[in-house]
Amino acid sequence: MQISFRRKDSDHLVIALDGLRRNHMRLTTEEQQFYEANGYLLKKGLVSSEDIARIQAEIKDIHNRMAERPTDGIGISWEVYDSEDHPPRIKQLMHSELVSPTLNRLLRSDDMLDILEALMGEDISLYHSKLLPKAGGDGTAIPWHQDYAYWKNDNNKPVMINCQLAISEANLENGCIQFVPGSHNWGLQEHERKHQTFGVFLPGHYQEREDAVALEMEPGDGVFFNALIIHGSAPNNSVKDRLMNTFAYNVTGNGATQSREVLRGKPLDG
Numbered sequence: 001m002q003i004s005f006r007r008k009d010s011d012h013l014v015i016a017l018d019g020l021r022r023n024h025m026r027l028t029t030e031e032q033q034f035y036e037a038n039g040y041l042l043k044k045g046l047v048s049s050e051d052i053a054r055i056q057a058e059i060k061d062i063h064n065r066m067a068e069r070p071t072d073g074i075g076i077s078w079e080v081y082d083s084e085d086h087p088p089r090i091k092q093l094m095h096s097e098l099v100s101p102t103l104n105r106l107l108r109s110d111d112m113l114d115i116l117e118a119l120m121g122e123d124i125s126l127y128h129s130k131l132l133p134k135a136g137g138d139g140t141a142i143p144w145h146q147d148y149a150y151w152k153n154d155n156n157k158p159v160m161i162n163c164q165l166a167i168s169e170a171n172l173e174n175g176c177i178q179f180v181p182g183s184h185n186w187g188l189q190e191h192e193r194k195h196q197t198f199g200v201f202l203p204g205h206y207q208e209r210e211d212a213v214a215l216e217m218e219p220g221d222g223v224f225f226n227a228l229i230i231h232g233s234a235p236n237n238s239v240k241d242r243l244m245n246t247f248a249y250n251v252t253g254n255g256a257t258q259s260r261e262v263l264r265g266k267p268l269d270g
Helices: 029-038 049-058 062-068 101-107 110-120
Strands: 014-016 040-044 075-078 090-094 124-134 142-145 161-166 177-179 222-226 231-233 242-251 261-264
Touching: 029 040, 029 110, 049 101, 062 090, 062 124, 101 124, 101 242, 110 124, 110 161, 110 222, 110 242, 110 261
Parallel strands: 014 040
Antiparallel strands: 040 222, 075 090, 090 124, 124 242, 124 261, 142 231, 161 222, 161 242, 177 231
């Protein structure tokens, strides 16, 4: 079973940037309207090639390093294989800012926060940062889901925003992210727990969708997306790892116990 991509997203709005180096980065009205209508916004060249090279060096051989001596404070979900002799492979690594100083700097940069402020307001907290090093040759698919299905509690609303950064090339072969445009307007859908090692997913979680688009990305590109947009990714059928990092942000005070650090705006009460 696997997710198949129906088409490339040739119609999405892409804006070339000079890699998080310009002051007072703001979104245009056109960009904001695209995000509001579709639930995601791709930014080409969001991060400079120099910073991407730094991240690549900082996470080099991350699978074996974390298997031998994991960094304090991180949480790892491992790929599950039939053979005990298979080399360890990470599915996701939570709190990736602890293994990459460059990721830690970028997630709190003024230019990153300027973009977020245009999308979610000025009161911004870090929700989490996670590395997604989908292993070459056997990195598994992530079925259709909405992130808010994981995050919902009695005290929050679906106002969180993700920014997924491409650390390597992401394409059809290696399992790039795909979205169902506009699905963030459908509300939270009923999910079901069908996978023993990784969360909850929508019914028909491995089926093809005619309404999905594949978002191919170059290193340094970033995509901002809504907590309610339906998304997933196919297996990695290439020989190299597909390296992505997702920065997740929350409105400060929206389920306050989940706000790890205030990055901009008002402090947490109490």
